[in-house]
Amino acid sequence: MADAVTAPLARAILKRGREGPVRGGNPWIFSQAIDRVEPSSPEAGSLVTVHDASGALIGMGYCNPATTIAIRMLAWGEAPAIEDLVSRRIKSALELRRRFIRDDTNSYRLVNGDGDGLSGVVVDRFGDVLVVQILTAGADRMRATIVAALNELLHPRSILERSHGAVRKQEGLEDHVAVLAGEAVTGTIAAENGIKIKIDFEHGQKTGYFLDQRDNRAMAGAIARDARVLDAFCYQGGFSLAALAGGATKVIAVDTSARALEIARQNLDLNQYPANAVEFVHGEAGKFMAETPNRFDLIVLDPPPLARNRGDAERAGRLYVELNSVAMRALAPGGRLMTFSCSTHFRGDDVVRAVRFAASNAGRTLRLLAHLGPGPDHPVLLGHAEGEYLTGLLLADL
Structure with a gap:
């Protein structure tokens, strides 16, 4: 077409x-x-x-x-031909990222859909491999133009497509996974804040890794010195690696995915940490926090989306209260909690309200140190509140 x-x-x-x-x-x-x-x-x-x-x-x-x-x-206003528009948008997105991506980082979101003026298009960069998500019928028509612009600007080793999910289904599209240009690769090694990470393109979530938490992982590392750390819903261990790099004395990481935990172990080895540097627990994080006798100086609570649609919001609110309550009870005196919600349908004031209820339930008095969100490689149009999804809070026990 x-x-x-x-x-x-x-x-x-x-x-x-x-x-x-x-x-x-x-x-x-x-x-x-x-x-x-x-x-x-x-x-x-x-x-x-x-x-x-x-x-x-x-x-x-x-x-x-x-x-x-x-x-x-x-x-x-007046718009150029679509080929010119796509090329300009991607070039502008790349120039913007080059202004703030650290020299020790080669993994970041290159195109963030509406926030970069290309609705329905996501491009994540992992070194010399680009992963594209094309989510809408309109974006589907732009596929060849997108690939041509990416090749011209970056000359990547590979451009992969991993387009799937509810939005494509609503748009009348089937899932589409393909090699769009270059080599067929199943994985690569990328760098984030000086930390090596293994990216699994075959089995990893979304494009292979959750790049929106990069700056928050850096913050976790900055406050982890001499801390006992719990990485709840750890996925492939990004926050655990950041905590180790920051000087944590003990790290426990919990997730229900055995595959994700195996990659987390490989990430330890990649960064030359001994196998016992992190205690990995295959299980449900809420249950672990409720039952553990340990108390932690830093807890990172980063669950998957609990409100995938507007109808889930009320139930999600109850679950966030429960999860944050057990996390706060596991917090050591003077400890810090980084808590997140990654749903458009439960964000902002919803999260603050749930965390306040949780603090009351847990009998803890907490200070709000910072509102957290994705890094600047995930821009949102100023007039598009619907584009916001990741809400986080950094809290400290009084």
Whole structure:
């Protein structure tokens, strides 16, 4: 399917008074905000110009009449041809990252969807390997253009696609896993804050690793000196490695995934730590915290998403209260807790409220030291609160 704009685009006309959010920078236009599309019935993923009720141009996006988010904006005002737009967006994203990614780090998010002006597109970089997620019908049409721009800018050894999940299903797309360019690789060794990490492209979550926690792992390392550390929901041991690098005296890491724990052990070896530098526990982190007699100077609580949709929010609130309550009871006097929620449907004030209830339940008086979130390689458009998902708090016992 061609990416080039070879004919006038269809026009999407918004209902009167419904242009405010998109003019304010929100890239999502919901179906109920659209008055009509001319000509009607555009194909899923096709480009459209967006206009207010008077006909004035707002910008350009791609549409999918079958989804609730009917249009996702790519540009405001006059837009160039899609090939030029994609190339400019990726070049701009790379230049931005080069300003703040540390010299001892070669793994980061290169393109963060709407936050980088490419809705539905995620690109994570692991050294000379790029992993692409294409999540929407509109992004699906841009695949070849994305690959061409990445090859031209970075000349990677490999570009892999790992596109799967609920959003693709809603968009009417099947999962798609493929080698888009270069070598077929199943894994690589990347660097984060001077720490080596094994990336498993076949079995790892998402693109292979959770890059959004990079800066928070660095913070954990900075406060881990001489600490007894618990890494709850440790996955492949990123926070554990940071704690060891920061001088922790004891680290216990808990996860339900035997495969993730095995990679965590390999990461220990990669960084020349002895096998017993971390005590790995294969089990449920909440149960472990509730039953352990140990008390910890630093606990990192980073569970998987507990609210995958809006309907899960109430249940998620109860679970976050329970998890944080048992974590706080396992905290040593004067200890620090880093607690996270990685769900769009349970974030911000929801998390603060749950943690306050947990502190009351646990009988602890805690100070809020910092609000935490993803690093600056995960930008969010200022007008797009829906793009925020990772909420974290750094707390200290009084």
